[in-house]
Every structure is written in structure tokens, then in C-alpha cells.
Amino acid sequence: MRTQLLKLGAVFAMLGILAVGGGTAVLPEMRHATVHWFNLTDKQFRDIYSLGQVAPGPNMLMVLVIGYRLMGALGAAVVGAAFFIPDCVLTLLANRLWIRFEGSPWRLAVQRGMAPVAIGLMSAGTYAIGKLTIVGPITGRLNPLSMGIAIGVGAILLWRHVNPGLLVLAAGAVYLLLGR
Amino acid sequence: MPPSSTANESPAAAKNVALFDLFKLFFMAGAVSFGGGVVAYEREYLVGSAKWLSDEDFLSTLEIAETLPGLNSVNIAVIVGDNLRGIPGVIAAVAGLVIPGTVIVMVLGILWSSSRHDPRVQHFLLGIAAAAVGMLSVVTLQLGRRQFQSALDLAIIVVTFAAVSIFKISLAWVLLAIGPVAIFLYRPAARRALQRTAEPHLPFHRGPRHGKLRN
16 A cells, blocks of 8 residues: 555656646646556546646646546545656756856747647647547547547637637546437 | 737846745745636746746747656746756755645544545545546546647557556566657658648647646
């Protein structure tokens, strides 16, 4: 039990620190770690990810529910602390260093070089959630309704800004009405 | 955007912000941002309502927050908290930002744990996940619109994506292998040769529309 908790903490501390490009960037790694090293299922991972979309604040607070699901309240506390605290410490240190590098040409090199890496990781995160959502986990068949919702939501957002909270709830309602 | 206080003086440096006010501002941002878009609320409150930061201050903060690992909204809380009040400020800002969402996501998680086999719950959540796929796609396209148009950047994007999604290489290795190469490709000497335009290139610089969606 204690070794499992430590392992869970170590995994999420690592994920927090590696999140280059935000939370989406670590979704593939997070899914892999929680499904293969702990006994979360793909479906549970997807459901918990969706809960994070409904709650306010950073969507990645959903990691708390992953911890809760795997190891109860203690698991939630460990995952929360591990995911957020090392990253905050790192950011704090980097913020103080960053000011010292004001005007350094390398600062721009880091920014420009890491920007496409971050976009690549975000694309991979999007793909990971897309695969879990649009392709049936067992059947491997395409789910036309979730594909339609994803395309519809994307089209709406390209067209105009809509409050994402409302959009998410509407999409849930559509699936509730039309899904079998 | 709202007028900044004086021309050269950063409003952040001028003010002595109370810790509780710092906590309250980030608590609000963390409480109202349903469905994500926390960064946009942080900007609205910090720049618009409280006027602790000029819009320029906020953009340079966002730039640092996006380059550093971790969640952008949390990184902003850390940087603003640190710049305004040091380490106590960081604690106040981050705590404020995550407390509302923590309470709500845990309540939802507990409810879900007891009803997750209900097909209605499953359908509702599947619809949400599908919406998230649409949102993430648009956010990625918008954030990367500059990068998707540059051959070098596009190559880095494709290699990174393939390493994670196709070859399933662990993220730490991906970053250790691709990160230094990408930075090297943009090293100061090479950049001068690559530079096509005189304008400064800020990879994530963008309008509020994109910020709205990001979390």
C-alpha cells in the first residue's frame, strides 16, 4: 500500500514536471501510466478526464479523481501534492532565473525551439483523448455520434467564441439524448 | 485593453497587494472558469479589474508560463504571486486558484464513483469527452498557427507527435531527445540566418480568443 502510494506520487510528480505545453501534453503518458502500471481502465480514464472538463479551474485537477479512484482520499491527496507542488517550485525557481536572463539570445532560442515541441505534444494529447472517445475501446469501431460532436464543437469554436462550459454541457446533453 | 497606470512603471511593482486579495482574485478565477479558459479569467481580473498588471506585464508573464513546464494557469499564479509578494504570495495565489476546482471535482468524482455504471452517466461523460476533442483540436491549431506554417517547426511537431503517439516513447525521453535539438536549431547564430522578418517572433503571442480556451 505504501509503496503503491509512493509510486503513484512519483509518477504524478514526474508528469507535473514534464508538462511542456500544459496539461494536454502529458495526457498520453498519464493514460499509459495509470492504465498499465495501476489498475485504471481506459474508460475510467476517459470518464475522469470528462469530469475535469465540467469542474471550474484547471481541467487537470481531474488528476485528484484518478488518485481517489485508485487509492481513496489518501491517493487523491498524494496525487494532488505530487502533480502540483514540484511544478510550482520549479516555476518559482525558473521565474527568478528567467529575469536574470532578460535579453539573453538563448532565452528566445528556448522559447522558439520549445514552442513546436509543445504543439507536437498537445497534438499527441488531443489524439490520445480522440482515440479513447471516437474509437470504441473494445470493438475498435468508430463512434459516429462522438465523432460528430467533436467536429461540431470544433466547427462552432472556429466560427465564434462560445463559453466552453456551456459547450461541454450541451455536448453531454446531446449524447445523453441520442446515444444508445 | 484597459489603460495601464503609467508609461514606464509596472503597476505590479508599485502596489503593495494584500495576501488575502491575491488569494481572492485567483480564487475567483478558479471558481468561475467552467470548462477551462482559466488563463483568460486571470487576465481579465489581473489586468482589467484589479489593475495589478498592465496588459504587457500579463503577456510577458504568460510567455514565461507557457515556456515553463506545468499548467499555464498555475504557472501564472506562481509568477504573479512571486512577483507581487514572494513565496507567501505564491502559496496564496496557487491555493486560491485550485481550491474551488478541487472541491467541485472531488464532489463530482465521488458521485461518479457510485454511479459510473449508469448508462446515462456514461453517455453524458462520453459527450463531454467528444466535445473536449473538438476543443483541444481547435486550441492546438490556434496556438500553433505560426508553427504549423513553418517547415522547420512543422518537422519538429511531426517528429514529437510520432514519437509519442506512434512509437510510444516515454515523454521524458522525447523531451530529452527533441528539446535540446529544437533549441539548438533555434540557437542565436542560426536564428539570424533564418530570420525572414524584422518583427520579434513570440511563438505563443496571441489574441484573447485563444486564451479563452486554454486552461
